[in-house]
Amino acid sequence: MDMEKDITGQVLQILPVAIRKRVTEVFRDLSDVQEIRLRTGRPLIIVYGRCEYFLGINSGLTHNIKKAYYVSASELREAVDYISNYSRYAFEEELRQGYITIQGGHRIGVAGKILWENGRIKNMGNISFMNIRVAHQMLGCSEKIMPYIRHGDSIYNTLVISPPRCGKTTLLRDMIRILSNGDSNTRGLTVGVVDERSELGACYRGCPQNDLGCRSDVLDGCPKAEGMMMLVRSMSPEVIAVDEIGSNKDVSAVDYVMNCGIRVIATVHGLDMDEIRNKPVLGSLVKEHAFKRYILLEAGKIGKISMVFDERGSVIYNQDCFIQGNTDNGVKSA
Amino acid sequence: MVLIISGGILSGHYFAEKSLIRIHILEELEQALQFMYGEIEYAAADIATVFGGLSARSSYCKNFWLYMHDRILENEGGTLYSIWKEGLSNSGWVRYLLYEDRLFLEEIGKNTGNLDRQSQLHTLDIFKKRLAGMILAARSEYKGKAKACHAVGAAAGIFLSILLV
Numbered sequence: 001m002d003m004e005k006d007i008t009g010q011v012l013q014i015l016p017v018a019i020r021k022r023v024t025e026v027f028r029d030l031s032d033v034q035e036i037r038l039r040t041g042r043p044l045i046i047v048y049g050r051c052e053y054f055l056g057i058n059s060g061l062t063h064n065i066k067k068a069y070y071v072s073a074s075e076l077r078e079a080v081d082y083i084s085n086y087s088r089y090a091f092e093e094e095l096r097q098g099y100i101t102i103q104g105g106h107r108i109g110v111a112g113k114i115l116w117e118n119g120r121i122k123n124m125g126n127i128s129f130m131n132i133r134v135a136h137q138m139l140g141c142s143e144k145i146m147p148y149i150r151h152g153d154s155i156y157n158t159l160v161i162s163p164p165r166c167g168k169t170t171l172l173r174d175m176i177r178i179l180s181n182g183d184s185n186t187r188g189l190t191v192g193v194v195d196e197r198s199e200l201g202a203c204y205r206g207c208p209q210n211d212l213g214c215r216s217d218v219l220d221g222c223p224k225a226e227g228m229m230m231l232v233r234s235m236s237p238e239v240i241a242v243d244e245i246g247s248n249k250d251v252s253a254v255d256y257v258m259n260c261g262i263r264v265i266a267t268v269h270g271l272d273m274d275e276i277r278n279k280p281v282l283g284s285l286v287k288e289h290a291f292k293r294y295i296l297l298e299a300g301k302i303g304k305i306s307m308v309f310d311e312r313g314s315v316i317y318n319q320d321c322f323i324q325g326n327t328d329n330g331v332k333s334a
Numbered sequence: 335m336v337l338i339i340s341g342g343i344l345s346g347h348y349f350a351e352k353s354l355i356r357i358h359i360l361e362e363l364e365q366a367l368q369f370m371y372g373e374i375e376y377a378a379a380d381i382a383t384v385f386g387g388l389s390a391r392s393s394y395c396k397n398f399w400l401y402m403h404d405r406i407l408e409n410e411g412g413t414l415y416s417i418w419k420e421g422l423s424n425s426g427w428v429r430y431l432l433y434e435d436r437l438f439l440e441e442i443g444k445n446t447g448n449l450d451r452q453s454q455l456h457t458l459d460i461f462k463k464r465l466a467g468m469i470l471a472a473r474s475e476y477k478g479k480a481k482a483c484h485a486v487g488a489a490a491g492i493f494l495s496i497l498l499v
Contacts, residue, residue: 078411091380
């Protein structure tokens with residue numbers, strides 16, 4: 001209940017006052033809302049229970065665009081002020097990336113006029129589009145596969161393979177939490193997390209808003225390769241977790257970390273084992289059996305663990321097992 | 335008669351002190367601008383955090399910074415400039431400032447928060463330089479002004495007592 005109140009408060013606080021009033025009339029709590037989309041001169045859209053609605057001009061939600069509430073430019077400016085705490089200068093880097101993480105780990109995607117200089121994005125102005133994505137952590141979604149990656153007091157080097165939007169980051173986040181906390185049978189491990197895009201920890205002012213366990217150290221907004229090297233030197237982790245590896249530098253850093261005797265859990269975009277094996281850079285690590293476990297998520301089905309393979313490619317787990325856990329507000333969801 | 339003359343001298347002293355307080359406030363604002371610059375440059379702190387830090391460091395403007403900090407975190411509408419102006423109009427210390435000082439202060443509010451980092455730092459730099467010039471001028475004027483205030487106060491007291499006699 002407190003968590004629901006927190007989510008509601010955190011999201012409402014960044015909405016323009018006029019919109020906030022209307023949304024409060026419709027929703028007592030926003031924990032089941034997935035997205036709120038604001039576009040200048042366009043109707044306000046709320047994604048709730050996986051369905052899309054317009055916020056009604058009078059009250060309630062509607063599917064009728066003629067009865068929808070339209071967002072004005074000043075309201076969008078107001079929202080930007082709230083999200084940035086009236087400090088555009090402090091969020092330049094985030095604006096360059098296209099999103100700002102707020103308290104509670106909710107991510108605000110923004111789009112507008114890009115200022116391009118010397119082949120890179122310098123800043124973003126005239127923000128006219130905003131997508132407020134309400135964070136829902138799925139606690140316990142990796143519990144079923146944990147026995148397959150544990151190895152005595154430590155773990156196997158593990159690679160999570162999945163197409164985009166199939167739940168690999170959610171799975172990795174929960175694996176980090178479980179490894180870091182430990183349980184009655186296994187001790188907790190010191191986990192270094194390199195969170196380049198603030199997706200794992202969703203850090204706000206340096207503090208992870210998602211539960212990553214009590215023995216996790218998070219390098220927020222740091223490039224993966226440099227971050228892994230830094231963690232090895234500075235935080236003496238037993239496990240390093242990193243999301244979406246792929247470049248030459250990332251793979252070299254993973255190799256270096258493994259050679260230092262530190263275990264690695266990573267994720268990568270891919271459809272199956274063959275695709276990963278044939279990747280020009282990562283493929284070499286796979287062929288050298290650097291990773292001992294591969295967790296494959298099924299394409300097109302959010303959160304479905306298809307199989308777990310060992311280093312030789314033999315299937316060691318093959319059950320229809322959806323990533324199912326407790327959302328942080330205690331509601332079971334898939 | 336002694337009381338009237340002392341009253342005149344004291345009122346002269348009050349006006350001299352007012353000028354001195356103005357200098358102290360301007361000096362405090364100079365420190366505040368320097369603090370803001372440092373926090374933005376080295377800590378990339380948001381403006382609410384900066385104002386919170388200033389409220390702990392200031393004496394004359396303490397309540398103003400606290401008001402700014404609280405109002406910003408409320409997210410209850412208005413631009414930073416409108417909140418800034420409200421804060422200034424509620425602040426007692428502003429009465430010690432000249433009209434030009436108040437305009438200058440409003441200008442700071444108008445150009446804070448909504449700029450990119452480079453422009454924000456550059457703007458603060460310009461404000462710091464202008465404020466340093468204002469303080470220098472106020473200090474150089476102060477001695478003569480204080481003497482004049484004391485002299486006019488004493489003379490007014492004597493003149494009043496002669497009139498009464």
